[in-house]
Amino acid sequence: MEVGMQGGRLVEPDSKIVSPTLSADEVSHLAVDIGGSLIKLVYSSINHNSGIDDKEKKSSKECSVVPNGSSNYPVICGRLHFAKFETSKINDCVEFILSKQLHRGGSWHHETFGNDKKAIKATGGGAYKFADLFKEKLGVSLDKVDEMDCLVAGSNFLLKEVHPEAFTYIDGREEYVQIDINDLYPYLLVNIGSGVSMIKVDGDGKFERVSGTSVGGGTFWGLGKLLTKCKSFDELLELSHKGNNRVIDMLVGDIYGGTDYTKIGLSSTNIASSFGKAISENKELEDYRPEDISRSLLRMISNNIGQISYLNALRFGLKRIFFGGFFIRGHAYTMDTISVAVNFWSKGEAKAMFLRHEGFLGALGAFRSYESHSFDANMTH
Numbered sequence: 001m002e003v004g005m006q007g008g009r010l011v012e013p014d015s016k017i018v019s020p021t022l023s024a025d026e027v028s029h030l031a032v033d034i035g036g037s038l039i040k041l042v043y044s045s046i047n048h049n050s051g052i053d054d055k056e057k058k059s060s061k062e063c064s065v066v067p068n069g070s071s072n073y074p075v076i077c078g079r080l081h082f083a084k085f086e087t088s089k090i091n092d093c094v095e096f097i098l099s100k101q102l103h104r105g106g107s108w109h110h111e112t113f114g115n116d117k118k119a120i121k122a123t124g125g126g127a128y129k130f131a132d133l134f135k136e137k138l139g140v141s142l143d144k145v146d147e148m149d150c151l152v153a154g155s156n157f158l159l160k161e162v163h164p165e166a167f168t169y170i171d172g173r174e175e176y177v178q179i180d181i182n183d184l185y186p187y188l189l190v191n192i193g194s195g196v197s198m199i200k201v202d203g204d205g206k207f208e209r210v211s212g213t214s215v216g217g218g219t220f221w222g223l224g225k226l227l228t229k230c231k232s233f234d235e236l237l238e239l240s241h242k243g244n245n246r247v248i249d250m251l252v253g254d255i256y257g258g259t260d261y262t263k264i265g266l267s268s269t270n271i272a273s274s275f276g277k278a279i280s281e282n283k284e285l286e287d288y289r290p291e292d293i294s295r296s297l298l299r300m301i302s303n304n305i306g307q308i309s310y311l312n313a314l315r316f317g318l319k320r321i322f323f324g325g326f327f328i329r330g331h332a333y334t335m336d337t338i339s340v341a342v343n344f345w346s347k348g349e350a351k352a353m354f355l356r357h358e359g360f361l362g363a364l365g366a367f368r369s370y371e372s373h374s375f376d377a378n379m380t381h
């Protein structure tokens, strides 16, 4: 995935930093977010030619990111690239970094000013866990940046500078949301990674992690793997498309003889108990289709996260909830379930919104921290 800033052209700071040794499309900076399930990389390349040509435009698969005019994020220039790897296959990630020489990015800059030229910004638990491995295999230190700081920085950056970024998902339709940057805060950021963090965001660097749940993306993938024997997350997600959760979930109608329980606002088709049907049927795991299991699981976890998110939004009087994290994967059923849960519980008062760069918030935040730390200092220098 690539992102061309300002319609595919570089957004260059006024005071351009140009190394005479750089060739066209040189990598300038790399940041990593090493989570419980996935490693996310964000790196920038600087094209020293006049700008982006048509061929390059076509190769920019995703989103053209257009920072809004009055940019406060002027420093890191170039095209942003995004990549992800399974954390369990960290060696593939190391190979990728080596093959593209990403770890060398930025060193030209640091060398000039005598800084630690072999440190890359890193966040997520793996920044601690794999620090030695990076040192050993790539010869770089990981300059650790706090995960929550990065999530918030990444989210604020995207919401303020990238259009379109946030969207609602209602009745099968994505609708982009116009963000008024003067009326952005407060909001609830729900990051659904392996686990789930819920963060009340009040401004740049102003936030509080108000809640979380261990029932998250890792739970869906872990349980799904055990129950369906799927070999990959994508396979599990694909199965859910073809499944019917009613085969396994116990509905209100199953308990109430096909009728609604109107008095407490439940229709006969509402789920009364996720996976509840399995207790009353004389069936083994093998008797259930993996498609139905996947669908029930996805529904259960998405619904639960939607509900807890709403409750936290209610706790703090927040109307806007932005969901990020790679659990979402732009998946229709996931987004629909979360949206319906938020809408249902809030009686239409709160709104679920999703971020296009969902899983890259932390990595983007770490990337941005180059600006606030060394890069800014060097620019001034």
Ligand SMILES: Nc1ncnc2c1ncn2[C@@H]1O[C@H](COP(=O)(O)OP(=O)(O)O)[C@@H](O)[C@H]1O
Pocket (backbone or CB within 6 Å): 034, 035, 036, 037, 038, 039, 086, 124, 192, 193, 194, 195, 216, 217, 218, 219, 220, 221, 233, 234, 324, 325, 326, 327, 328, 329, 359
């Ligand atoms: N290709 C994939 N492989 C594994 N998990 C994936 C993949 N794509 C999406 N996921 C989901 O995303 C979750 C990880 O999300 P992420 O935001 O990267 O969190 P973390 O930082 O904990 O790794 C996984 O637990 C899984 O539910």
Ligand SMILES: CC(C)(COP(=O)(O)O)[C@@H](O)C(=O)NCCC(=O)O
Pocket (backbone or CB within 6 Å): 034, 035, 036, 037, 124, 125, 147, 192, 193, 194, 195, 196, 197, 211, 212, 213, 214
């Ligand atoms: C520990 C974590 C911040 C790590 O982040 P992750 O790798 O899951 O993205 C996250 O898994 C989490 O918030 N877990 C929920 C823990 C809890 O509040 O119960």
